[in-house]
Amino acid sequence: xxxxxxxxxxxxxxxxxxxxxxxxxxxxxxxxxxxxxxxxxxxxxxxxxxxxxxxxxxxxxxxxxxxxxxxxxxxxxxxxxxxxxxxxxxxxxxxxxxxxxxxxxxx
Numbered sequence: 039x040x041x042x043x044x045x046x047x048x049x050x051x052x053x054x055x056x057x058x059x060x061x062x063x064x065x066x067x068x069x070x071x072x073x074x075x076x077x078x079x080x081x082x083x084x085x086x087x088x089x090x091x092x093x094x095x096x097x098x099x100x101x102x103x104x105x106x107x108x109x110x111x112x113x114x115x116x117x118x119x120x121x122x123x124x125x126x127x128x129x130x131x132x133x134x135x136x137x138x139x140x141x142x143x144x145x
Contacts, residue, residue: 039085040085079099
């Protein structure tokens with residue numbers, strides 16, 4: 039299940055992203071400096087059936103960053119990017135466990 043993340047999700051999101059800081063410094067910095075309730079940024083989380091976070095998508099202005107487990111719902115993340123009112127001008131295509139996120143994008 040994918041949903042928008044809020045301040046309530048801060049600690050679990052940080053813990054998840056800190057498991058691979060080499061991929062997530064940008065997103066961790068956005069959370070620390072900007073937080074979850076700023077108009078320029080949004081975060082979505084993908085949760086498994088047990089409610090465990092397994093993927094995070096971050097939009098900052100027209101830039102998008104994604105990271106997650108191989109079991110994340112990559113197609114649903116792609117649909118968010120494709121249908122969002124803010125067109126992606128930059129994409130950090132380095133998700134955990136995937137060769138590329140690009141095949142999941144159609145716009």
